[in-house]
Amino acid sequence: MPKLTEIINLPDEMATLVIGQKMAGIAKAPLVVFLEGDLGAGKTTLVRGFLHGLGHEGIVKSPTYTLVETYTLPTATIYHFDLYRLSDPEELEFIGIRDYFEDSAIVLIEWPMKGEGFLPEADIRLCLATHEEAEGRILSIEFLTESGVAFKKGFKKK
Numbered sequence: 001m002p003k004l005t006e007i008i009n010l011p012d013e014m015a016t017l018v019i020g021q022k023m024a025g026i027a028k029a030p031l032v033v034f035l036e037g038d039l040g041a042g043k044t045t046l047v048r049g050f051l052h053g054l055g056h057e058g059i060v061k062s063p064t065y066t067l068v069e070t071y072t073l074p075t076a077t078i079y080h081f082d083l084y085r086l087s088d089p090e091e092l093e094f095i096g097i098r099d100y101f102e103d104s105a106i107v108l109i110e111w112p113m114k115g116e117g118f119l120p121e122a123d124i125r126l127c128l129a130t131h132e133e134a135e136g137r138i139l140s141i142e143f144l145t146e147s148g149v150a151f152k153k154g155f156k157k158k
């Protein structure tokens, strides 16, 4: 499978929300999305845009302490993980991590490296980075599986 990458400039918070929303219009369950980037890079902001795009109107809490937040929406069940505080990836076994990756689910995971060895492969890998001397973020998107590549085709058309 060839690795396909897309690079997108996100000049402000609104741009991060809008790209999340755009992805929501294309994403189809089952889908696994890894979100990488430093603390404060904008991962949760992108998920917020994604959930709003799927019609979620309430707040989107960062799951830093709860590990996972669940959103049952008309088109899919969304599981938003933040594994930052996970001390041992094995803990994922105890919460029954496997059960989350169901056919009707879109799973978005912040800090996936903290769960290495206990997560399935990602269909799409998003990486947010800050600029050295400017506001804004750079987003790179890697489409890694067949589902990821199908997603890219939809993304291009929009």
Ligand SMILES: Nc1ncnc2c1ncn2[C@@H]1O[C@H](COP(=O)(O)OP(=O)(O)OP(=O)(O)O)[C@@H](O)[C@H]1O
Pocket: 010, 011, 012, 013, 014, 015, 016, 037, 038, 039, 040, 041, 042, 043, 044, 045, 046, 062, 082, 084, 110, 135, 136, 137
């Ligand atoms: N494109 C952007 N340009 C400038 N600021 C942004 C951009 N996208 C998001 N931000 C801001 O970055 C800050 C941190 O965002 P967020 O909480 O989404 O980060 P995070 O990557 O989830 O962090 P953590 O790893 O701590 O969970 C927020 O104040 C948000 O408004």
Ligand SMILES: [Mg+2]
Pocket: 043, 044, 045, 062, 082, 110
């Ligand atoms: Mg976050």
